[in-house]
Amino acid sequence: MSRPRRIATAAALAGFPLAYLFLAPSLKADPSAGETAKAGNEKGVSAFGEIASVLTSPRCLNCHVVGESPLQGDDSHAHTMNVKRGTDGRGTPAMRCTNCHQSTNPAFAHTPPGAPDWRLPAARTPMAWLGLSPGELCRTIKDPSTNGGRSLSSLLEHVRSDRIVNWGWDPGVGRTTPPLSHQQFVDKFNQWIDSGAPCPP
Amino acid sequence: MDRTELVVNGERRTAEVDPDTPLLWVLRDTFGLTGTKYGCGIAQCGACTVELEGDAIRSCVTPLARAAGKRVTTVEGLSKRNNHALQQAWLAEQVPQCGYCQSGQLMSAAVLLAKIPKPTDADIDDAMSGNICRCGTYQRIRRAIHRAAEIAGKKK
Numbered sequence: 001m002s003r004p005r006r007i008a009t010a011a012a013l014a015g016f017p018l019a020y021l022f023l024a025p026s027l028k029a030d031p032s033a034g035e036t037a038k039a040g041n042e043k044g045v046s047a048f049g050e051i052a053s054v055l056t057s058p059r060c061l062n063c064h065v066v067g068e069s070p071l072q073g074d075d076s077h078a079h080t081m082n083v084k085r086g087t088d089g090r091g092t093p094a095m096r097c098t099n100c101h102q103s104t105n106p107a108f109a110h111t112p113p114g115a116p117d118w119r120l121p122a123a124r125t126p127m128a129w130l131g132l133s134p135g136e137l138c139r140t141i142k143d144p145s146t147n148g149g150r151s152l153s154s155l156l157e158h159v160r161s162d163r164i165v166n167w168g169w170d171p172g173v174g175r176t177t178p179p180l181s182h183q184q185f186v187d188k189f190n191q192w193i194d195s196g197a198p199c200p201p
Numbered sequence: 202m203d204r205t206e207l208v209v210n211g212e213r214r215t216a217e218v219d220p221d222t223p224l225l226w227v228l229r230d231t232f233g234l235t236g237t238k239y240g241c242g243i244a245q246c247g248a249c250t251v252e253l254e255g256d257a258i259r260s261c262v263t264p265l266a267r268a269a270g271k272r273v274t275t276v277e278g279l280s281k282r283n284n285h286a287l288q289q290a291w292l293a294e295q296v297p298q299c300g301y302c303q304s305g306q307l308m309s310a311a312v313l314l315a316k317i318p319k320p321t322d323a324d325i326d327d328a329m330s331g332n333i334c335r336c337g338t339y340q341r342i343r344r345a346i347h348r349a350a351e352i353a354g355k356k357k
Contacts, residue, residue, distance in 0.1 A: 080245070082330035093316035094257045094309045094328035100244040102262060111243045111262055 044195025047188045052134045054185050055141070057178040059168035063120045066128040070120055074176050089122040105172035113175065115167035121148065138199035152193050160186050207268045209234070210278025220266035224258075225249045227265050228275055236276040236304045240333075247332030250305035251275050257312040257328075276304035279311060286356070287311055290348035298336035306332045310346050319350050 054060060062071040070079045086092045091099070101118035121127040125148045129137055140146050141155065150158060159165055169182040180188065192198075202217045209232060216227045228234045228251065237260060240248030244259040251260045252274040253267070279285040287310050290296075297303045306329065313320055313328040320328070325343050334342070 082327065084327055092327045093324075094313040095331055096256050099250075099256055099258045099331070100262060102264065102267065106262060108243075110245075 040195045041198045044192050044198040045200050047191040047195065048138050048198070048200060049134060050180060050188045051185065051192060052137055054168075054178040054180050055129060055137060057168075057176075059171055059175070059178055061129055064127045064129040065120070066126075066130045068123075085120045085123055085126070087123045089120040090118075105167075105170070109173040111172075113167070113172040115164045117164060119164070125149075133200075135200040138197075142197055142199065152197055156186075156189055156193060159189050205265050205269045207265075207270065208272045210274055216265060218265065220264060220269070222265045223261050224251070224253075224263045224265050224268050224273070225260035228260060228273075234275050234277050238301055238304055240302070240305070245333075246302070247305040247309065248302050250308040250332065252308055252312055255312065255315065257309045257331075274308070274311075276307055279307060285311070286349040286352040287314070287345070289352055290345040293348060294341045294345040296338050296341045296345050298334075298338055302332060302334045302336075306334065306342055310342070310349070313346065314350060314353065318353065320346060 055064070058071070058074050058076050062073075062076055065071055065085075068084045070083060070085070071077060072079045081095070083095060083097075084092050086096075091097045097118045097120070100112040102112070102114035103116045103118075104114045106112070106114065125146060127140065127147065129140070132140060142152070144150060147155065166182060169177050171177060178185065203220050205216045205218070205220055205227075207214055207216070209228070214232055216222075216231050218227060218231060225237060225239060228237050229239070237251055238248040239261060240246035242261045244262040247259065249259055249261040250257050252258075253263070254271050280288060287307050291303070291307065296306075309329055309332050313324065317324050317328075322343060325346050329339075329342060329346075
């Protein structure tokens with residue numbers, strides 16, 4: 001009998017605990033692997049904390065709203081004119097977002113800002129963030145049933161390339177930008193995904 | 202100079218102005234269609250509303266370039282004899298007071314009725330809340346839109 005087979009037979013005869021030790025070494029806790037995983041998780045959670053600081057800035061939050069009406073301004077006051085989301089997120093029949101919002105920012109203050117396809121999230125997946133804890137926010141943006149059917153890679157593409165997201169860093173006269181630069185935001189998003197996209201509790 | 206072609210009230214027109222020029226000024230100054238009014242100039246009042254391919258856009262902040270090759274309808278294009286259902290209803294309900302906001306109100310209402318032929322009060326409020334009337338004729342506007350829906354329904 002070969003040596004591994006003798007060990008296996010002996011383990012089987014000795015009962016499960018011994019068999020577990022010999023036959024399933026990969027299931028044993030590896031202290032160093034555990035520490036690595038813990039460190040990765042902490043790095044990912046930390047990255048998400050910085051991501052959340054952007055997601056909860058007025059540039060993102062004003063359209064990722066609870067209810068039917070967007071907000072506006074750095075103080076996130078109710079959008080004037082009783083503007084509503086509509087089913088597709090692009091407004092109601094005679095009050096479409098693009099009735100006023102153009103594809104670029106106007107050159108002067110107190111005018112509607114602009115980016116291509118100006119919109120809110122659709123009514124089916126409103127992506128409402130106001131009042132969520134960091135953990136709830138994280139789980140909301142990760143879950144395809146609440147994030148518009150996006151995978152992690154398509155989420156990354158959304159934050160990297162969607163022009164309405166990029167607008168947050170070029171918001172026109174009279175509006176502040178999020179606390180991270182767009183490149184820092186994308187880098188943190190990458191770090192978070194590379195760490196397994198962990199969520200705070 | 203750039204040439205921009207568009208169809209205004211069914212007629213093909215060409216504007217030789219900067220494509221960044223607000224559509225409002227092209228309509229008023231280049232084409233002489235002065236029914237559309239300048240109110241605030243920052244898309245806050247609705248006086249400059251015209252229809253662009255089915256949407257009630259604010260022409261004061263819309264660059265001409267956005268309308269290139271597209272169909273625009275102004276208040277002058279609602280009807281040839283001022284007998285559009287909305288115009289009849291507007292007169293019947295005595296909506297216009299000072300009248301300044303009325304061309305924008307009519308164009309927003311026209312877009313609403315094209316999309317919702319029998320609107321509810323809530324539909325009307327949602328559609329018309331971007332058009333401000335300093336004379337406060339909102340109740341008349343709502344009644345007139347209901348009346349226009351009835352008139353248009355009878356014509357069918």
